[in-house]
Amino acid sequence: MFEYNWQVRRDWLDWCKTVNEEELMKRRTGGIGFILPTLYHIVAVEYGWICGGIQERAVDIPPFGEVASLRQLTEFSASCHAELAPFVHDWNDSMDDRIMIDITDEGERVPHTYGEVMRHLIAHEIHHAGQLSVWSRELGKEPVTANLIGRGLFEMRV
Amino acid sequence: MFEYNWQVRRDWLDWCKTVNEEELMKRRTGGIGFILPTLYHIVAVEYGWICGGIQERAVDIPPFGEVASLRQLTEFSASCHAELAPFVHDWNDSMDDRIMIDITDEGERVPHTYGEVMRHLIAHEIHHAGQLSVWSRELGKEPVTANLIGRGLFEMRV
Numbered sequence: 001m002f003e004y005n006w007q008v009r010r011d012w013l014d015w016c017k018t019v020n021e022e023e024l025m026k027r028r029t030g031g032i033g034f035i036l037p038t039l040y041h042i043v044a045v046e047y048g049w050i051c052g053g054i055q056e057r058a059v060d061i062p063p064f065g066e067v068a069s070l071r072q073l074t075e076f077s078a079s080c081h082a083e084l085a086p087f088v089h090d091w092n093d094s095m096d097d098r099i100m101i102d103i104t105d106e107g108e109r110v111p112h113t114y115g116e117v118m119r120h121l122i123a124h125e126i127h128h129a130g131q132l133s134v135w136s137r138e139l140g141k142e143p144v145t146a147n148l149i150g151r152g153l154f155e156m157r158v
Numbered sequence: 159m160f161e162y163n164w165q166v167r168r169d170w171l172d173w174c175k176t177v178n179e180e181e182l183m184k185r186r187t188g189g190i191g192f193i194l195p196t197l198y199h200i201v202a203v204e205y206g207w208i209c210g211g212i213q214e215r216a217v218d219i220p221p222f223g224e225v226a227s228l229r230q231l232t233e234f235s236a237s238c239h240a241e242l243a244p245f246v247h248d249w250n251d252s253m254d255d256r257i258m259i260d261i262t263d264e265g266e267r268v269p270h271t272y273g274e275v276m277r278h279l280i281a282h283e284i285h286h287a288g289q290l291s292v293w294s295r296e297l298g299k300e301p302v303t304a305n306l307i308g309r310g311l312f313e314m315r316v
Contacts, residue, residue: 001277030292030301093251096312116312119159120305126281127304130288134188143188146285147278154254154274 002088002118004148005125006081011144012039012132013077016070023139024070031131038132040064040073042125047080049117050087054100091118160246160276162306163283164239169302170197170290171235174228181297182228189289196290198222198231200283205238207275208245212258249276 016024016035024036032038044061052059067076096115103109126146133143174182174193182194190196202219210217225234254273261267284304291301 001281004277004281030295031288110308112307113312116307119162119312120307122280123159123162123284123304123306126284127288127291130189130285131292133285134289134292137188146281148281149270149274149278150268154271154277 001122001148003153004151005122005129007151007153008129008144008146009039009042009077009125012129013070013074015136015141015144019139019141021070025068028135028138030134031128035132035135036068036070036073037064038128039077040067042128043073043077043080045124046121047084049121050084051080053102054114054117055087056100159280159306161311162309163280163287165309165311166287166302166304167197167200167235167283170287171228171232173294173299173302177297177299179228183226186293186296188292189286193290193293194226194228194231195222196286197235198225200286201231201235201238203282204279205242207279208242209238211260212272212275213245214258246276 016039019035021036025034027033028035032041047059048061051057052061062076067073096113098114099111100114100117101109101111129144129146133146136143174197177193183192185191186193190199205217206219209215210219220234225231254271256272257269258272258275259267259269287302287304291304294301
């Protein structure tokens with residue numbers, strides 16, 4: 001389902017090209033409250049949990065202000081994707097029960113299974129894309145399709 | 159992830175109790191365009207695909223008008239859940255590649271794997287719940303949390 005989310009994210013980044021950059025940064029109701037920062041948030045959260053959290057790598061996540069244009073955000077998404085995609089592609093169910101330790105903003109150490117983190121990320125991106133779809137209609141524009149079925153992602157393996 | 163969606167759906171149905179029924183049926187921008195019909199749509203789609211589509215049972219899905227109150231919709235959701243939950247609970251990965259035939263509104267027969275249908279349903283409900291969260295803020299209300307992590311759904315199996 002990561003592949004599904006990545007396809008949908010690419011579609012949203014393409015959709016953004018058809019919209020005035022001012023609209024992408026206009027205050028909206030709900031969620032993160034802006035279109036471009038929502039896409040930033042999706043990328044940063046996925047990268048932070050997988051590369052920083054699970055892989056325990058020292059990740060350097062730029063603040064939004066440093067990637068605040070559509071071009072920069074698209075590059076940020078692509079570079080995070082390049083770093084974390086191998087982990088996702090190598091995923092197998094035996095990794096579900098492995099434990100990672102999340103260190104919260106309050107310094108608390110909270111254990112999670114890899115499986116819980118990965119499912120959290122899947123739901124997280126779909127949830128925020130649902131919010132984008134409402135804002136898209138507010139702009140009078142057709143939203144990116146959220147349909148998963150028919151993309152051929154989970155086709156018959158003959 | 160069905161358990162996650164069912165928890166979130168119950169939370170949204172509870173949230174609806176705190177809202178004027180008029181607001182639940184007020185025209186909104188995006189998605190299905192109304193709060194209560196969105197929840198109906200989520201339930202009907204899940205029930206239709208699993209019981210009607212995969213299980214090939216003769217399902218009788220009431221039109222929205224027949225379950226158009228919060229109480230009726232909550233009962234509709236509960237009765238569909240009771241019918242389809244055993245299938246979901248008995249799910250195992252060997253069922254991923256089984257084929258079901260979807261008959262489209264145009265009468266076309268389209269094959270899908272069970273795995274694709276099930277993932278479609280997971281994404282479908284999360285997407286629409288994301289839309290509900292925007293409408294909730296438009297009403298000035300805190301939305302139901304979409305966080306999957308920390309629910310204990312994918313805990314360590316010791």
